[in-house]
Amino acid sequence: MNTVSGGEGPHRVVTLVRPGLLPMELGIVHRLFGTAVGEGGRPLYSVVTCAPEPGELATDADFTVNVAHGPEALESADTVLVPAAVEDYGPQERGRLAQPVRRALARVPAGARVASICTGSFVLAAAGLLDGRRATTHWKSCDELRTLYPEVDVDPDVLYTEDRGVLTSAGVAAGIDLCLHMIRGDYGAEVANTVARRTVVPPHREGGQAQYIEQPVPEPGADSTAAARTYALRHLAEPLVLEDLAREASMSVRTLGRRFLRETGATPMRWLTAQRLQHARRLLERSDEPVDQVAARAGFGTGTAMRQHFREVLGVSPRAYRNTFRGAE
Known part of the structure; x- marks a missing residue:
């Protein structure tokens, strides 16, 4: 980094x-x-x-x-x-x-x-x-x-x-x-x-996303997972589950998973984790909020859970990430 x-x-x-x-x-x-x-x-x-x-x-x-x-x-x-x-x-x-x-x-x-x-x-x-x-x-x-x-x-x-x-x-x-x-x-x-x-491009697609997306833009009139994604982004801090997203998209959990992968190249939960990680990074860069508070606002629940995702994806802890962009505390 x-x-x-x-x-x-x-x-x-x-x-x-x-x-x-x-x-x-x-x-x-x-x-x-x-x-x-x-x-x-x-x-x-x-x-x-x-x-x-x-x-x-x-x-x-x-x-x-x-x-x-x-x-x-x-x-x-x-x-x-x-x-x-x-x-x-x-x-x-x-x-x-x-x-x-x-x-x-x-x-x-x-x-x-x-x-x-x-x-x-x-x-x-x-x-x-x-x-x-x-x-x-x-x-x-x-x-x-x-x-x-x-x-x-x-x-x-x-x-x-x-x-x-x-x-x-x-x-x-x-x-x-x-x-x-x-x-x-x-x-x-x-x-x-x-x-x-x-x-005017998406701010972040994680590197591990699939190269080939079968349906990157839904056909006119076709069912889409857009409503589920919009809902998720507005409720990142909440403990969302697949049933919540499927309800917003008016489709079954199985159909949601299949169409999510076709439209985004990622499973619903993997996509959701990436959005939470992105939000947590912004909060760490902009604020002095404690790591546990950032984790709660980003939907990770606990600082421990967020630290695990940061190390898996970025190779650093949330505190080290913040220090990189805001200076050592």
Whole structure:
């Protein structure tokens, strides 16, 4: 957690792009990190795009991108992001790494955070950065990533992974979740939520959520779990059970579970726990309330229960989390 730049300036994010880049993935990085601000509108990140060789770069669309920076930009990076490119979609290309890209990655400073979006994970794997680490990629490419790089622990069922400073994400939309996850870890839930609101995207989808959601947007007129989710968010502090949510959705518990998974990629209780954890994080960042009181307001019941969830999901205690963003008490 909290990998903000050790210097006085903003955290420096450098995106390494390659020929045939997907413009949307590049835009995600600039939009999300570029809109993260602190007190007084102070930019929290500086975002730079570089290529193994600067100049005009082809995309997978009918326009090009003029990249002003070469690989030297990576030498001062706090975070390096590698989005996908068209070349990733040819199996003959995935098992090798172009020498210019390999030389560029060699410039990444020790200790810098490294991340990929979609099949950009093949670049990290080819460079040996995913050896012995848990990683993911687009669900269509997970089997191939596992075959080409058996030393990588490939998880096809998640939106993003984080393992010892190296992060990977699934398809394009999961890149949004990954960037918000990094912003949240650097500067807290409030900053990440503000970025999400400005971008009009969900503020938080946990990394363990399923990649493939069968019905992300219910068909017009179709029954939905939206009413149950709205009710849950308004009553987080209460001891909710499946029967409560099923009643609000006007469906059986079994039907609720099936449709919840189809619409959100998570079971009702797993989704509810994630929302409570998100609310608890905001309370810890904003207030000086005791941990037990925060646990009650977030619906965990006791501080002990909340501590268990914090350690399982975030790897830290609530008190340590608060100290990270509010200073030691």
